[in-house]
Amino acid sequence: MKRAAMVLNPRDNVAVALRDLKVGEEVEVTSGGEVLVVQLLSDVPFGHKFALAEIKKGEQVIKYGEVIGIATRDIKRGEHVHVHNVRSARL
Amino acid sequence: MEFLGFRRGDESFGVRNYLAVVPTVGCVADLAVEAARQLSMAAALPHHQGCCQPPVDLRRCMRVLTNLCLNPNVAAVLVVGMGCEGVSAEGLASAVRGSKPVEAVDVQSCGGYLEALRECINAGHNLLLEVKDWSREPVDISKLTVAVKCGASDATSGIASNPAVGAAVDILVDEGATVVFGETTEIIGAEHLLAKRAASREVAEKLLKTVHRLEERAKAVGVDIRGGQPTPGNIRGGITTLEEKSLGAIAKAGSRPLAGVLEYGEKPAKPGLYFMDTPGREPEAMTGFAACGAQVIVFTTGRGAVQGFPVVPVVKVCGNPETCKKLRSHIDVDVSGIIEGVESIEEAGRRVLEEVLAVASGKPCRAELAGCQGAVEIYVEGPIL
Numbered sequence: 001m002k003r004a005a006m007v008l009n010p011r012d013n014v015a016v017a018l019r020d021l022k023v024g025e026e027v028e029v030t031s032g033g034e035v036l037v038v039q040l041l042s043d044v045p046f047g048h049k050f051a052l053a054e055i056k057k058g059e060q061v062i063k064y065g066e067v068i069g070i071a072t073r074d075i076k077r078g079e080h081v082h083v084h085n086v087r088s089a090r091l
Numbered sequence: 092m093e094f095l096g097f098r099r100g101d102e103s104f105g106v107r108n109y110l111a112v113v114p115t116v117g118c119v120a121d122l123a124v125e126a127a128r129q130l131s132m133a134a135a136l137p138h139h140q141g142c143c144q145p146p147v148d149l150r151r152c153m154r155v156l157t158n159l160c161l162n163p164n165v166a167a168v169l170v171v172g173m174g175c176e177g178v179s180a181e182g183l184a185s186a187v188r189g190s191k192p193v194e195a196v197d198v199q200s201c202g203g204y205l206e207a208l209r210e211c212i213n214a215g216h217n218l219l220l221e222v223k224d225w226s227r228e229p230v231d232i233s234k235l236t237v238a239v240k241c242g243a244s245d246a247t248s249g250i251a252s253n254p255a256v257g258a259a260v261d262i263l264v265d266e267g268a269t270v271v272f273g274e275t276t277e278i279i280g281a282e283h284l285l286a287k288r289a290a291s292r293e294v295a296e297k298l299l300k301t302v303h304r305l306e307e308r309a310k311a312v313g314v315d316i317r318g319g320q321p322t323p324g325n326i327r328g329g330i331t332t333l334e335e336k337s338l339g340a341i342a343k344a345g346s347r348p349l350a351g352v353l354e355y356g357e358k359p360a361k362p363g364l365y366f367m368d369t370p371g372r373e374p375e376a377m378t379g380f381a382a383c384g385a386q387v388i389v390f391t392t393g394r395g396a397v398q399g400f401p402v403v404p405v406v407k408v409c410g411n412p413e414t415c416k417k418l419r420s421h422i423d424v425d426v427s428g429i430i431e432g433v434e435s436i437e438e439a440g441r442r443v444l445e446e447v448l449a450v451a452s453g454k455p456c457r458a459e460l461a462g463c464q465g466a467v468e469i470y471v472e473g474p475i476l
Contacts, residue, residue: 002432006250006429006436016329017329018431019432045329047328061331063335064339066284066334066338067284067334068331068332068334068335069334082329082331086331087332
């Protein structure tokens with residue numbers, strides 16, 4: 001079966017959409033050998049990210065196993081993660 | 092892990108056997124190109140530096156040209172000079188003599204372009220007769236240096252081709268090879284994360300200093316490299332922060348500790364993963380990598396890049412399914428299965444590694460088959476005078 005999303009590093013708390021995903025879709029992703037099923041709370045276009053777990057405001061967003069930014073508000077599991085709810089950790 | 096290479100007198104091993112025709116200065120670049128065209132097994136390195144530059148750049152030019160001549164893929168060297176340039180032809184030939192067959196020819200001594208061309212053909216032919224090592228032998232991977240670079244990137248680069256190459260790089264480093272990556276502009280934003288991987292505090296400090304130096308240079312001409320990043324196009328593609336963008340670029344260098352930071356064109360002292368201070372632009376980056384002794388360059392692309400280097404095979408890896416179809420004659424390793432959800436990064440990385448070893452052992456890469464091998468230029472520090 002074709003994967004719909006991918007986790008780049010087992011430490012990541014976001015996955016990357018491999019096609020345009022729609023709100024309500026149940027997406028299966030593998031992270032460090034573990035299979036997770038995440039129901040999407042928003043549309044997630046190809047190449048964009050969604051949360052694998054709840055990320056509280058002020059917490060780190062991890063991709064490639066590294067901090068790519070800080071949540072600017074609470075992000076729910078399955079929600080689109082992008083510039084509307086994440087800022088650079090270096091500002 | 093092994094590849095099949097040509098033994099050189101200096102105990103390095105080439106993956107190609109070229110007579111390199113090396114101009115010391117831009118004035119004779121076209122003479123070098125014409126001489127190489129008329130000679131067998133020859134490749135010109137037509138850069139445009141070597142004169143009317145501050146001492147820092149003349150020294151750099153000499154170091155880079157010397158190290159290019161010492162690249163293991165070069166079996167013999169024909170140096171072509173003008174006669175009055177800042178980087179002397181005889182000086183360059185002396186720096187190479189003892190390591191491999193070398194001769195120098197200059198236009199002013201020969202009495203003109205056509206006279207020098209005839210002298211180049213004679214000298215070049217005689218140099219080929221001096222080359223002794225025409226058969227390949229099995230060589231341990233510790234004698235292989237691979238450089239990695241990206242160009243014409245798109246949204247697939249950071250999630251497919253770069254991570255796949257990174258997986259191959261991790262295996263190469265673990266097996267004892269040398270891997271070099273560069274593009275200082277590309278790591279800005281994630282340099283603090285890369286610095287955490289440095290093998291020592293000195294290496295971390297040198298990395299941060301290298302980034303700072305480039306940022307100051309850009310500021311001097313009114314450019315803030317961090318400003319406006321990620322670009323609106325990056326954001327539409329799904330990149331949220333500059334850290335994320337830079338991590339996507341750095342992904343091609345894998346995850347192993349950073350053994351050292353090299354100046355432009357500097358050779359690493361021992362195997363491991365190295366960062367070299369280079370620009371992102373292809374000719375300057377690939378010239379720096381070839382000078383540090385890379386026998387193979389792995390080049391990731393999303394939109395599709397075609398360029399290669401005269402004496403170093405450049406292996407193209409692409410994760411964009413459309414580009415892999417449209418530019419299939421230029422893509423060596425199609426890793427679009429990652430995007431299509433049918434191949435893992437690890438599986439794709441193993442295929443990248445297999446292709447690197449095959450190309451190192453003699454298989455021509457697509458850039459060689461297409462004849463796209465002209466991306467040569469030396470990165471300069473100061474003004475042209």
